[in-house]
Amino acid sequence: MSDLIATQTPHLTLRVHALDNVRVALTDLPAGTVVEDQGSQVTLPGPVRHKHKFVLGDMAVGDLVVMYGVTVGKVTQPIAAGGALTTENLVHSTDDLSANSQQTAWQPPAVTAFETTTFDGYHRPDGRVGTANVWLVVPLVFCENRNVEVLRQCVADALGDDPFQDYKRMARQLLHGESAAASAIPSAERLFPNVDGVRFLVHQLGCGGTDGDAEALCQLLAGYICHPNVAGATVLSLGCQKAQITMLQNAIAERDPAGYKTVSYFEQQRSESEEVLIRDALTAIFDGLKQANQVTRQPAPLSELTLGVECGGSDGFSGLSANPLVGAVVDRLVALGGSGILSEFPELCGVEHELLARCSDPNVAERFSSLMTAYQRHAHAVGADFSMNPSPGNVRDGLITDAMKSAGAAKKGGDSPVVDVLDYTEPMTRKGLNLLCTPGNDVESTTGLVGSGANLVLFTTGLGTPTGNPVAPVLKIASNSELASRMSDVIDFDAGPIIRGETDIATLADELLTMCIDTASGRYVTKAVRLSQLDFIPWKRGVSL
Incomplete structure (x- = not known):
């Protein structure tokens, strides 16, 4: 940088x-x-x-x-x-929005080594390319969470693909001894080798809130169902909730007007029994897997990659190593025609004037300013403020104010121009660096990034977090080597050598971009996927710092 x-x-x-x-x-x-x-x-x-x-x-x-x-x-x-x-x-204190920024014309980084590089992705009929190929099972309301869990266990058992089989074997051994552990059923051969799995979402929304809450949920779910990493979906509805099937169908039609996505809907209050509901849903899932398995990975240009960038469990080194490293990767991808999405509006507080100076045109700048102002105004109305954002762990590690945290967090967005600003659940339509209005909550924000189209997420952390996502691979980048070593089961990449002066950001950025390409191609499986860490938390449009 x-x-x-x-x-x-x-x-x-x-x-x-x-x-x-x-x-x-x-x-x-x-x-x-x-x-x-x-x-x-x-x-x-x-x-x-x-x-x-x-x-x-x-x-x-x-x-x-x-x-x-x-x-x-x-x-x-x-x-x-x-x-x-x-x-x-x-x-906490920040510069005024009217402060003059020293922003100069962007100088794209050298990307000669990657100009002819491709990744092996899943090409969709609408022209987009996925980095994974999953089938989605979605509840429209929390009342269906139990049925989604029943489907999850049934599918895992039928496919011989229980991600927690080793832990279950451990529990049997602890309780019953070694002989019980040895009796575990081995995993079956993969029946659908071109499918990366079935993903089951659960949430606490869909009813009991406002009409706006229901609409926001349906827009988010539509973003997931229409995501390039998703082959199709099975949707469960109770029937009487606010988030109606027609509401979701309309949201999907906005994103997929040609009707490319295969989506099956099941309403429990119209079903003969729970058994019939489960049987019909399982049939739709297995039929969907057969269809999804017909798609194979094929070469695609790096311009089809969209990196969502996120941080969580930040420390005093995050803004010095991991965050600027990720920013350098975003700059490289943008220079290659690809895209990045920077979110967490509470963590952009204090650097607004710099981001405004980077906006590609006045309309984009006005959208950013209006969304930031509206978010802050809503926070003030309930007695909150962006200055409350740093967590106790942040403060212990030297991030004393929100502005200090924000200045380092914004480095994840690199230096390229801001081509568009999106509100929560809006799909990305312009290639380049986008800003997305999300809260500072790690999982809520990551959930929003993927819902807006990120097909790969770079997540920086200084204290350690296992965060993942059901649809998009999440690469965890440690700000320091001690963390990378201590939590090696959740960390994918170590930015610590930057702190020790052993290498520079440019060199390490090329290495991290290579890992992104390998991940997008299925050659590298992220630690979050290996641990089945598949977090999904919709933002119920309140104050979440």
Whole structure:
């Protein structure tokens, strides 16, 4: 990234941007440590923990703290040069939306090595290409969650494809001994080798809310059913709920006017019995799998990839390693004609003026400004504010204010122009970098990214999270190597070498893009898929920071 400078001292500290008045401790620093910064020396009056920030000069009450070249907080207590930033001496503060951005014309990264590269994807009749091939089972209302679970267990048993078979064997061994564990039925040969699985969604919506809640749910479900990674769907309805079958059908028709997707609907209140409902739904699922299995992976240009970018369990290194690394991958993909989607509006607070400067035309800028303002106004109406976003884990790891967290989180979007701004559940229609209005909640936001068309998700984390998605593969990128090693069963890629100065972002971005291509081609299976971590939480349009 152009604004990240790699100046480090022997004590491993980093100034992120030339305009910053703080540095980041990359390792624990004891009191008395002398740090060199642009020809000057700063002596730390007290210890500074790794990932935390310390000021480069004396700071008075009311002074603004700058990191990533933008305001990230206001001083509430005097801080001596070298003093650490804490929740006691700093509060959230950002630049005004009218602040002048130093944004310059975008210089696309070199992508010569990838210009002729393809991935092996599933070509759909509407021209889009999927990175996976799944059959979807969807409830229109929470009343059908139990029947969806019955279908899940029945399908897993019939296909010999129980993802938790090893854990069940473990439980039998613990309770009954080794002989019981050995009696487990082995997995059957895959009956549908060209299908990546049947995905079963459950949720707590569909009734009891407003008409707008029901409409939003149907729009989201339509986004999943019409997703290029989905071959078709089986939908279960109770019958009397607000989210009616016709509502979902209309939402699907908006996205799939030619009717390419195969969708079967079953309404329990019109069925003879539960047994008939389950039998008919199972028949539709197995017929759908036979149909889906006829599609095979074929080469596709990288322009058909859409990366949804997300962060969760962020730490003080996320904005220094994993997030700018993902941003560099997005820039490479956009330069190749592909797309990226940056979400989590509460975590763009403080960098709005920079994103506005990157909008491709005034209409796009106005859409972003109006959606951000509406979100903030709604939060204020219920006594909330974006400044409440950092979690206790974020604060412990040095993300003291929302603006500090946001400035690092926005790095996931790279530097390319913003071509469109989408409201929640709206489908992406313009190639390039899109902004999507979602909450800061990890899974709610990831759910929205995929619903708007992301066929691959890059998820950065500094503290660790197992998050996945039922439809799109989710690659987890660790901000530090300690996490990558400790949670190796959930982490796919380690950005830690950037922190240690062992490599640069450009080199690692090429490696991560290669992993994206392998994942999109089915050659690499993400840790989330291996663990059957298939999270789906719709955003019930309230305040979720």
